[in-house]
Amino acid sequence: MNPPKIAGAPAPLTGWQFMLGTFAVALATFMNVLDSSIANVAIPTLSGDLGVSVDEGTWVITLFAAANAVSIPLTGWLTQRVGQVKLFVAAILLFVLASAACGLAPNLPVLLAARIVQGAGAGPLVPLSQALLLSSFAREKSSSALSLWAMTATVGPIAGPALGGWITDNYSWSWIFYINLPVGLFAATAIWVLYRKRETPSRKLPVDKVGLMSLIVWVGALQIMLDKGKDLDWFNSPVIRTLTVVALVGLLFFVIWELTEAKPIVDLRLFTGRNFLGGTIAISIAYAVFFANLVLLPTWIQEYLGYRAVDAGLVTAPLGIFAVLLAPLMGKIMPKSDMRVLATLAFLGFAGVFLMRSRYTTGIDAYTLVLPTLLQGIPMALFFTPLTAIILSGLPPEKIPAAAGLSNFARIFAGAAGTSLMSTMWNDRTIQHHAxxxxxxxxxxxxxxxxxxxxxxxxxxxxxxxxxxxxxxxxAQASMLGLNDVFWLSAVIFIVIVPVIWITRPRGDGAAKAAGAGGH
Structure with a gap:
C-alpha cells in the first residue's frame, strides 16, 4: 500500500528518523498487542492475591477486550476531531497511566476499572500505527514499514504468555503492567518529537450520540457473551441468551442508524469498496482461526502434557523466528508482487501447518511439537502485511484511520469469536471421543x-x-483427538477462504488508480 502524495504534505521520514519512527510506532503497537495476552497466564496468581475466584479474575481479560473492541472503530472519527499524532500520543499516555493504576490496584474493582481505561486507550493504537507509517514514509519504503509493523503485531501474542508466566513466577503480577511504563513513555516521547509537525488537520464534528451508545451496547454484550459463553454453558444460560439478543438487536439498530446518519461515528460505507470488503473478510476469518489455535495449543500443552506456563509459552515462541527474519525481505518483495498471490501462499502454508498438527499424539516429543510452530512463521510473514495493503489500497489518506480502525475491529472481534467457537468445538469433540x-x-x-x-x-x-x-x-487421548479435529478443520478453513482474496482488485487496477492509490 503506497499512500498517495499530497501537495504541501511534509517530506517523508528518512535516515535515522525513519528508523526511530518505525521503531517507536511499532513499539507502541507491540505494547498493546502484548498486553492483550500477557495477563492470561497471571489470572490464577492475580485472583489468589486479590482474594477472588479465578472466574471473577477472568473479568480482567473480558473488560479489557470489551473496552478495546468499542474504542477501535471510533479511531476514524476521533482522528478527524483531534488529529492523528495527538490522538496516538494521548492514547499511549492513557494506556501507560491505566497500566500504572492496574499494577497499584488494591482490589478487583479498582483493577477492573483500570483495565477498562487501559482497553479504551489501546483501541486507537493499532489502526493509527498503520496510518502514521503509511502517511510518513516514501512510497518505496512503505512496504518495509508495514512489514516491520506486522512483525511486532504477530510477535506480541506469541511473547505474551511466556513473558507473563516468567514475570508472575519470578516477581509479581503487578509487573506485567509496570513494564508498559518505560516502553510507553519512550514511544510517546519519540513519536511526539518526530511527528508533531506532521499533524493531520482536525475539525469539529458533531457527536453521533445514538450511534456511540448503540455501539457500546452491542459490542459490550457480544464481547461478554463470547468470553463467558463456555463458562456459563452457552445457550443453556439465560444470561448468555439475553446477551445474544441484546447484541443482535443492537447490531441491527447500529447498522441501520449508521448507514442513514449524515455524520456517522463509524463509516460502514467503507464496506462498499471491493478491496476493503474482501480483504477484511479474509483477514478476519484467517485471524479467527490463527488466534484460536494460538490460545488452544498452549492450553493443551499445559493441561495434558504437564508443561509450565513459561515452558508452554517457549514452545510457541519459535512462531516468531521466521516472521522476524522474513520481515525485511517482505518489504522488498511486496512492491513487485501481487498481494493476492502472497496472501494465498500464506493461507496454503497455514493449512499445511495445521495438517501437520492434526497428526499429534499424546506421546509427542518436543521436536514434533515445535517443528510446525517454527514453520508457521513463514506464512505468518506473508499474512498480515499483504492483506493490510489490500484493505487500505485505493483509499485517500483521510480515510485510512477509519478503514484501519474498522478492519482491525472486525479482525479482533473475529479472533474472540473464533476462540470461543473453536474452544467449544474442542470440548464437544473431546466428549464424543471420550464416549x-x-x-x-x-x-x-x-x-x-x-x-x-x-x-x-x-x-x-x-x-x-x-x-x-x-x-x-x-x-488425555480423547482431548488429543478432539484437538486434532480442530487442527484439521482449521486447515480446511484456510483452503476454503482462499477465493475470498481473489475478489479484490490487483495492484495497478484502473479503479484503484482513479482513487489515487498508486498501487499497494
Whole structure:
C-alpha cells in the first residue's frame, strides 16, 4: 500500500528518523498487542492475591477486550476531531497511566476499572500505527514499514504468555503492567518529537450520540457473551441468551442508524469498496482461526502434557523466528508482487501447518511439537502485511484511520469469536471421543484387561487406582483427538477462504488508480 502524495504534505521520514519512527510506532503497537495476552497466564496468581475466584479474575481479560473492541472503530472519527499524532500520543499516555493504576490496584474493582481505561486507550493504537507509517514514509519504503509493523503485531501474542508466566513466577503480577511504563513513555516521547509537525488537520464534528451508545451496547454484550459463553454453558444460560439478543438487536439498530446518519461515528460505507470488503473478510476469518489455535495449543500443552506456563509459552515462541527474519525481505518483495498471490501462499502454508498438527499424539516429543510452530512463521510473514495493503489500497489518506480502525475491529472481534467457537468445538469433540473410547473399557475387552494388569504390575497399584490412571490416560487421548479435529478443520478453513482474496482488485487496477492509490 503506497499512500498517495499530497501537495504541501511534509517530506517523508528518512535516515535515522525513519528508523526511530518505525521503531517507536511499532513499539507502541507491540505494547498493546502484548498486553492483550500477557495477563492470561497471571489470572490464577492475580485472583489468589486479590482474594477472588479465578472466574471473577477472568473479568480482567473480558473488560479489557470489551473496552478495546468499542474504542477501535471510533479511531476514524476521533482522528478527524483531534488529529492523528495527538490522538496516538494521548492514547499511549492513557494506556501507560491505566497500566500504572492496574499494577497499584488494591482490589478487583479498582483493577477492573483500570483495565477498562487501559482497553479504551489501546483501541486507537493499532489502526493509527498503520496510518502514521503509511502517511510518513516514501512510497518505496512503505512496504518495509508495514512489514516491520506486522512483525511486532504477530510477535506480541506469541511473547505474551511466556513473558507473563516468567514475570508472575519470578516477581509479581503487578509487573506485567509496570513494564508498559518505560516502553510507553519512550514511544510517546519519540513519536511526539518526530511527528508533531506532521499533524493531520482536525475539525469539529458533531457527536453521533445514538450511534456511540448503540455501539457500546452491542459490542459490550457480544464481547461478554463470547468470553463467558463456555463458562456459563452457552445457550443453556439465560444470561448468555439475553446477551445474544441484546447484541443482535443492537447490531441491527447500529447498522441501520449508521448507514442513514449524515455524520456517522463509524463509516460502514467503507464496506462498499471491493478491496476493503474482501480483504477484511479474509483477514478476519484467517485471524479467527490463527488466534484460536494460538490460545488452544498452549492450553493443551499445559493441561495434558504437564508443561509450565513459561515452558508452554517457549514452545510457541519459535512462531516468531521466521516472521522476524522474513520481515525485511517482505518489504522488498511486496512492491513487485501481487498481494493476492502472497496472501494465498500464506493461507496454503497455514493449512499445511495445521495438517501437520492434526497428526499429534499424546506421546509427542518436543521436536514434533515445535517443528510446525517454527514453520508457521513463514506464512505468518506473508499474512498480515499483504492483506493490510489490500484493505487500505485505493483509499485517500483521510480515510485510512477509519478503514484501519474498522478492519482491525472486525479482525479482533473475529479472533474472540473464533476462540470461543473453536474452544467449544474442542470440548464437544473431546466428549464424543471420550464416549467412543469408554465403550471399549469392558471386562470383556481383552486389551482393556491387559492394560489394567500392566498398570497394576508396573506401579504396584490396586485395581481401583489402576482404573483411575487408565481413565486419566483415556481423557488425555480423547482431548488429543478432539484437538486434532480442530487442527484439521482449521486447515480446511484456510483452503476454503482462499477465493475470498481473489475478489479484490490487483495492484495497478484502473479503479484503484482513479482513487489515487498508486498501487499497494
Amino acid at each position: 467412543q473410547l469408554a465403550e471399549q473399557t469392558s471386562v470383556n475387552n481383552t486389551a482393556y484387561v491387559h492394560a489394567l494388569a500392566s498398570i497394576q504390575t508396573t506401579l504396584h497399584a490396586s485395581l481401583f487406582k489402576a482404573e483411575a490412571i487408565f481413565e486419566t490416560q483415556l481423557s
